[in-house]
């Protein structure tokens with residue numbers, strides 16, 4: 047299948063206006079002005095050499111056969127996932143915790159491929175919550191290295207398959223190299239149109255609402271808006287999901303048999319259909335995803351009307 051390359055090896059990032067991010071995010075924006083990082087070069091490498099993985103078997107959407115019973119006209123545009131149960135998966139097999147997370151990445155890759163094939167436009171995944179910083183240091187460091195490795199290894203795929211990557215959350219807390227990788231990848235893939243993967247890292251619903259309020263307060267303080275102007279639409283313009291055309295997930299899937307939202311996208315989930323799967327995330331594959339989508343397509347969404 048033909049794919050579009052929109053990658054510019056030295057992404058042009060213009061200086062943000064003082065209002066584009068609140069002051070507590072300024073250190074993050076400083077990283078944008080750093081000289082071209084070696085991570086940019088790794089993207090160039092991934093483009094000129096075949097990446098680790100083979101490209102997906104993607105054909106134009108219309109010629110893709112959907113599994114029996116799944117309707118294209120009722121497909122969710124945006125699916126959000128709480129990828130729970132990685133450590134339990136590892137413990138059940140007497141494996142180290144890191145094997146559970148690694149298996150979780152493989153599961154994520156499979157689900158991304160399926161979304162591309164079945165015409166889902168956006169997938170948001172809760173990869174690391176604001177509370178996960180309190181996990182053992184060695185585990186946190188492993189996860190950071192896994193994000194870096196995962197994103198580097200798949201850079202080629204993102205370009206070949208026309209996939210846009212967006213990262214939401216308080217990135218200032220991440221290691222500098224990872225921040226740069228994420229910012230560069232977001233910038234370099236921002237015109238890709240087949241599918242958007244939103245990775246929530248150092249993210250919580252509370253964080254998102256608070257940072258949006260801070261940005262609105264700053265605009266009011268500078269006289270750009272009146273406090274009475276603040277409404278749902280202005281609020282949504284400041285939430286981190288302003289990176290996507292479909293900011294409200296249609297379907298939220300949580301794996302591992304837990305029935306909680308755990309501070310994920312609290313505002314955005316207002317009318318989302320919830321689906322809880324028993325499988326641990328590394329076991330969540332095509333059959334389970336299909337079950338969730340079929341269940342979603344049975345739901346009647348009334349939006350309170």
Ligand SMILES: CC(C)=CCC/C(C)=C/CC/C(C)=C/COP(=O)(O)OP(=O)(O)O
Pocket residue numbers: 129130131132133134135146147150151154172173174175178192193194196197245302
């Ligand atoms: C590159 C990229 C985006 C990678 C994503 C990697 C990944 C699967 C992250 C999930 C992290 C996480 C804290 C899951 C929660 O389940 P848990 O592991 O805490 O499971 P438990 O409930 O069994 O303890």
